[in-house]
Amino acid sequence: MPHRAHPIEQESIRILRSRVDTSGLSPLVKAVTERLVHTTADPTWAAELIADEESLAAGKRALEAGATIITDTRMVAAGITSRSPELLDPSSDHAGAVVAIGTDIAACHRDFTGAALVIAFPAGFVGALDAKRALVASGVPVLTNRTDRGGFALATAAVNALLYA
Numbered sequence: 001m002p003h004r005a006h007p008i009e010q011e012s013i014r015i016l017r018s019r020v021d022t023s024g025l026s027p028l029v030k031a032v033t034e035r036l037v038h039t040t041a042d043p044t045w046a047a048e049l050i051a052d053e054e055s056l057a058a059g060k061r062a063l064e065a066g067a068t069i070i071t072d073t074r075m076v077a078a079g080i081t082s083r084s085p086e087l088l089d090p091s092s093d094h095a096g097a098v099v100a101i102g103t104d105i106a107a108c109h110r111d112f113t114g115a116a117l118v119i120a121f122p123a124g125f126v127g128a129l130d131a132k133r134a135l136v137a138s139g140v141p142v143l144t145n146r147t148d149r150g151g152f153a154l155a156t157a158a159v160n161a162l163l164y165a
Helices: 007-019 026-042 042-045 052-066 075-081 105-109 130-139 152-164
Strands: 069-071 098-101 117-120 142-145
Touching: 007 026, 026 042, 026 052, 026 152, 052 098, 052 117, 052 142, 052 152, 069 075, 075 152, 098 152, 105 130, 117 130, 117 152, 130 142
Parallel strands: 069 098, 098 117, 117 142
Antiparallel strands: none
């Protein structure tokens, strides 16, 4: 079912687009970027994301095919209202899954080979940036950012952007 934006959300997106030029972004990168900027009311997120259309498309296709969503925290799971995500644990099978990490820095160091997409937004001054860099270097399809900023709301927003795009 397509996402129907509330009038306040529509106005927020209009304001966002007046402050951040997303017109040159590919469709899914644009959808995710706008959702994260909208969620935080912080236009600086637009320049901070590490995202490519191919990885996001792989995640979207997986979601459309009913792939499992695996999250590191109940806070991320609670925000994904159109699906029922599973919580990440040592026995999680993430083959073909979309993994959304919102807080657990250590989770970024797991082997996510075979995951359709890993969304990683753990925050923190100790280890978060290194964990994100390691995940990018692992070669799995990833959506993350270039700084130590992050949080569960961003991971949630990114999954929802792909579900509704």
